[in-house]
Amino acid sequence: MQLLKGRVSAICGTHTHVGTDDQEITDGTYYVTDIGMTGCRDNVIGMESDIPIKKALTGLGGHFNVPNNCKSIMQIAIIKIDENGKSNDGFKIKIYDDKEEVISHCIVN
Incomplete structure (x- = not known):
């Protein structure tokens, strides 16, 4: 963040599949460590759990399958940017x- 702070509008991390709510805006740059995944939340990285667990335990891979039924989650960040790109x-x-919504607001420094 320090390198790009004030030079870009936003820095949004992703791909750990676990969303964080550590949002902040500093010097006009929005930051969040991980927006989080959208998909199945009760499996391993959104996939049926047998193959990812087998790969982690044995090193032997396989085809990851998206389950037909699962508890799902959608995560999105909404960022307001002014006419100067801040x-x-x-x-x-x-x-x-289950239609529950959680909204977390960022801290403006």
């Missing part, structure tokens, strides 16, 4: 399969 507000929305 972020001035942001929040993250998580929507679960």
Whole structure:
């Protein structure tokens, strides 16, 4: 963040599949460590669990399959950017399969 702070509108990390709510805006740059995955939340990285667990335990891979039924989650970050390209507000929305919504607002420094 330090290298790009104030020089870019946003820095959004992803791919750990576990969303963080550590959002902040500093010097006009929005930051979140991990937006989080959208997909099945009760499996391993959104896939049926047998092959990923087998790979982790034995090193032997296989085809990862998306389950037909699962508890799902959608995560998205919404960032407001002004006419100068600076972020001035942001929040993250998580929507679960049971329609529960969690909205987390960012800290503006």
